[in-house]
Amino acid sequence: MGELYTFKGTNSFSRDKLNYERGSVKNIHYGDIHTNFATLFDIRNEKVPYINPSESLENIRPDNYCAEGDMIFADASEDIEDIGKSIELVQLNDERLLSGMHTILARQKEDHLMVGFGGHLFRSIRIRRHIKKESQGTKVLGISAGRLSIIEICYPPNKDEQQKIADCLSSLDELITAEAQQLATLKAHKKGLMQQLFPANHPTPSGHPSNGGEALPRLRFPEFRDAGEWEPNLIGAKTTKIGSGITPTGGEKTYKNEGRHFIRSQNIGWGCLILDDVAFIDEATHSTFPATEIKEGDVFLNITGASIGRSTVADFRVIGGNVNQHVCIIRAKKSELTPYFLNQYLLSEIGQRQIDSFQAGGNRQGLNYAQVRSFSLPLPSIEEQRQVANCLSSIDELITAQTQKLATLKAHKKGLMQQLFPSCGGVPRRGGVVPSCGGVAGEA
Secondary structure (H helix, E strand, O other): OOOOEEEEOOOOOOHHHEEOOOOOOEEEOHHHHHHOOOOEEEHHHOOOOEEOOOOOOOOOOHHHOOOOOOEEEEOEEOOOOOOOOEEEEEEOOOOOEEEOOOEEEEEEOOOOOOOOOHHHHOOOHHHHHHHHHHOEOOOOEEOOHHHHOOOOOOOOOOHHHHHHHHHHHHHHHHHHHHHHHHHHHHHHHHHHHHHHHOOOOOEOOOOOEOOOOOOOOOOOOHHHOOOOOOEEEEHHHHEEEEEEOOOOOOHHHHOEOOOEEEEOHHHEOOOOEOOOOOEEEOHHHHOOOHHHOOOOOOEEEEOEOOOOOOEEEOOOOOOOOEEOOOEEEEEEOOOOOOHHHHHHHHHOHHHHHHHHHOOHHHOOOEOOHHHHHOOEEEEOOHHHHHHHHHHHHHHHHHHHHHHHHHHHHHHHHHHHHHHHOOOOOOOOOOOOOOOOOOOOOOOO
């Protein structure tokens, strides 16, 4: 890379030196590379902060202002997957832009790569693997311009071929972005619907409002509009079991490749089961945990760690299995409380707010069984519970389908990039395109 690119100066303006309202020069903060900016950076489509007018820019050299075709790398990250994450500046709209804190600004020495190709090239699996290998640090990882300079770069010298590769991947990125927006829209729709289908700040069984006092939801199905107020309850009064299990003696060494499902906190999503890495235990181990055997309709609630508050309902795949100590089983009295209604309530803003209320300082470290039993739970009739649960579950099905669609597109892009960007000296396996290692960097 050092033969192809030169490295320019960056600044160290922190977030408090930036604003989104006024200024003459905008600034790239490394955090935005990690979380916000597109691979191909078009300033017209991105929310980029200004440097505060009170900050002096006298020491900024003219050639340190960004130019179209520049690459900007994030040089620090707590996550190995994000170290050296990059964007390519493809459209600056004649605006002045600087590369800021914890970034590395790279500019081509000569015009070997067309604008729009480099962004995809530096996201290729081979180059990302090399960048991660060159990173240093323990809790916070770092990468330097010097270490970036030894990254081997292979690319087709033919600009038309670069253009075709860039167009192919950019069109796929546009499709992924559109599908991601559709997923976000579905999630926002469900969130808004939940706020209307559950009473906000409902009364508790003692008669005191949980935080204000509404005994009716703002949105109700027509057949229940005259059904009266929802009854205040505590979860403990409407359940037959609230408790979790333990990890078998020997821990992971006791896990098997098949047998009874052993559900851990990572298997509980926001309203879904995640069984990609589910553990199994044998019959002998299962027989020692009869009290934690999973029954049909059990609601799982994560009660410790970073995933506290995630919940879902047991389905046919895991019935007869067990849970560990981080997953609480809530078993409803089904004649009075529908499990799917309870699950949706726990996932709602009101349910999550109650979980938060037990976490000192908002750290969300742990819940005990007594706290779970004390959760307030407003209940309509069992028929209305089913209607609410069915409505929200139908949206969940759409969200699941959209999530799978998005994952398929991302997997397709990953596979495509593996074929379009071979290792140096390799031959691509896609449509007869043969990008040799051209230019001055990484020639075969």
